[in-house]
Amino acid sequence: MMFGIESRLPNQRLITIVLASLFISSLLILTASNNAFASGSQPGSCSNEYDGPITNATVTVGGQTYYPLKNSVSFQLANDKLYTLSFTIHTPSQDLQGNSLPGTVWYRTNYQGFGNGVCQSGAGPNQDFIISGNFGHSDSNAPAGSFTDEWSTTVTGFSYTINWVNASPQNLQATAGNSQINLTWSAPSNNDIYPPTNYKIYRSTSSGTETLLTTLGNVNSYTDTPVINGQAYYYYVTAGNPYGDSPASNEVSATPSNGSSSTAPQPPTGLKATTVSPSQINLIWTAPTNNGGSAITGYQIQRSSDGGLSWPTLVSNTNSAVTTYSDTGLSPGINYGYRVSAINSVGGGAPSNSASATTPSISLDASFEDCCYGDIQVIYSVQNPIQGVDQAQLQIYAPNGTLVINQAGPLTYDQDAYSIKRAEGKGNYSVIATYDNSLTAKISLPSLINNDPVVDFGIVEERSDGSVGINGRVENGLAAEQVSIGIIDPNKSTTATYTVTTSTHAIYEIEINSTTAKQVFPQSGTYTIVVTHIPTGVQGKTVLTYTIPPTGLTATQNGNWNDPATWGGASPPITINSGDTVTIPAGITVTIPSSVAISNTGTITNSGTISNSGTITNSGTINSGTISNSGTISGSDQFKSALTSITNTGTITDPVTIPNTTLSSSYAVSFPVIVPSGVTLAINSGVTLTINSGASVSNSGYLKNLGTISNSGTLRNLGYFGNGGTITNNSGQRRYYH
Structure with missing residues (x-):
């Protein structure tokens, strides 16, 4: 060392x-x-x-x-x-x-x-x-x-x-005889220290593919019989002790023979393999044209499941000249290859052509749909189907044992197969796909309702116009189940009860508009919201603090109409209801952006300035100070403003009713103007009042002209008209009734 x-x-x-x-x-x-x-x-x-x-x-x-x-x-x-x-x-x-x-x-x-x-x-x-x-x-x-x-x-x-x-056995030798092969070997080195307790013999008909043949005691020879004459056999040996097996010995091979003048037969021809069931493949072949001078007594069949890399023997000798064989007990989804050798008195011949076939298999997946609580989605597919067998069977068993689905279908399936019912109980749904009455795939799917339902709340809120939205979800609930929503006022009285059906994901939702909210929430205070899952009686509770919307709102600083800061932090008055009043004090300018549309059925009292680039739809009253308009003001009710307080480059279709007015500088009217009874509109000398096309001045009071009226629109007099100046009627109209 x-x-x-x-x-x-x-x-x-x-x-x-x-x-x-x-x-x-x-x-x-x-x-x-x-x-x-x-x-x-x-x-x-x-x-x-x-x-x-x-x-x-x-x-x-x-x-x-x-x-x-x-x-x-x-x-x-x-x-x-x-x-x-x-x-x-x-x-x-x-x-x-x-x-x-x-x-x-x-x-x-x-x-x-x-x-x-x-x-x-x-x-x-x-x-x-x-x-x-x-x-x-x-x-x-x-x-x-x-x-x-x-x-x-x-x-x-x-x-x-x-x-x-142990070290490897030494000097393995093989000697062939008639239908037998004799093996001998020597013990491993250091045999005196570690005498092997056993020897294992490995055999194959091709080199390098040996598998275990037998286990012996502490001996040094073995006779393998019977074996097929003419067939080459390969061997190696290992020595074993209680701690494991030695490395393999040298590999040897031998071919047994009976010593006659006949030869081994030629290979069979035309081998075909056909799948007839998920566990059976049938073989058929043609006998050799040359039997080697000795009658065919049987066939050896080899089968490969690794694409032909190895060919283990399936049947060593059929002991029959029949040229068919059924291979049964096969596993699904495996490609099996086959080859056949003919046997006569000399032994086995070379193998035939190889032929293969694949057994069918079936895959299955089942789950609850994300979109639709309670819907079971089933996906199955049959691979390598048998010719002529083109349907599969789908079965679903509920937790209570009821067969809820039993239907034949195509070989490939991907659908929502079933919507579960709460009455079917807790437990697992068994989903089974079967092909050819023998190939089966099964999934056990825990029910969505295995846990008791829980009522959750999502949005519970009062909106700026007094309307209310309530929604949430029933955990462990199913789609299309009913819930009741009860609203209890601060005095413990129920003001309303709604029954709704849950949507996908077991979601419930109601919207209470501002008009209905006045009945459901008749006073400000804390209301209790009780949601009951009707199938189980499970309840959830939460509270909503409701404040009756104010009937009036006053601007507190310059700013945009849709900015709460303009209104002292309150919600902007986009919708002004009947009976509500919005006030803009003197010295304050409120700007309406082009993206904002205001609907007025109440009263807008303006002592300051409204700068409008958006839309005001007026069905109420506008008492206006100064309005700079480049948007649209329309409606059918009262719009009150000093004439010269309006600068309009947009559209005003709502008639503007003016107070006593004396024009000391020229002014162009681009909208409808009303001079009511008891009111005077005076035009000083040297001053021009221009009535644009599409605009009008309707006088029911006193129209006093000492300057010039240039009319391209409509001048309508139902009151008193004192003219000491000039009227130029361009393309407009004049109507005098007094």
């Missing part, structure tokens, strides 16, 4: 010491005594001794590496093989005498030949001192087949267990 020691200083070249040792049991014998370090050095007895921990250890067997410092290590090895051991001792900065001189490390082992305690030179301070070598079977391990080797310093240690098995 070669044994190497490596010592490495930081930033220093590797130093390697190689020792040669002969491990011969007659030379080194450990004596039994109370001294654990007999025939070896005791710790502390080495010159300039550095005692350090073992920081790394590896055992390499073939291509496998083990780490005995980290894990428990046990491996099997033939007693004529070697393994590699390497471990590292990290030395301290000083030896046991407090020096930093070159010195030794100490370690111990129970491995034969080391004298137990070892002083190893070549060490120094702060080194990774590596000890490595190739190790084999030690005679001191005998006769036990399992031995634990130990290695340690005064600080740390490790061990590993080797299960020694």
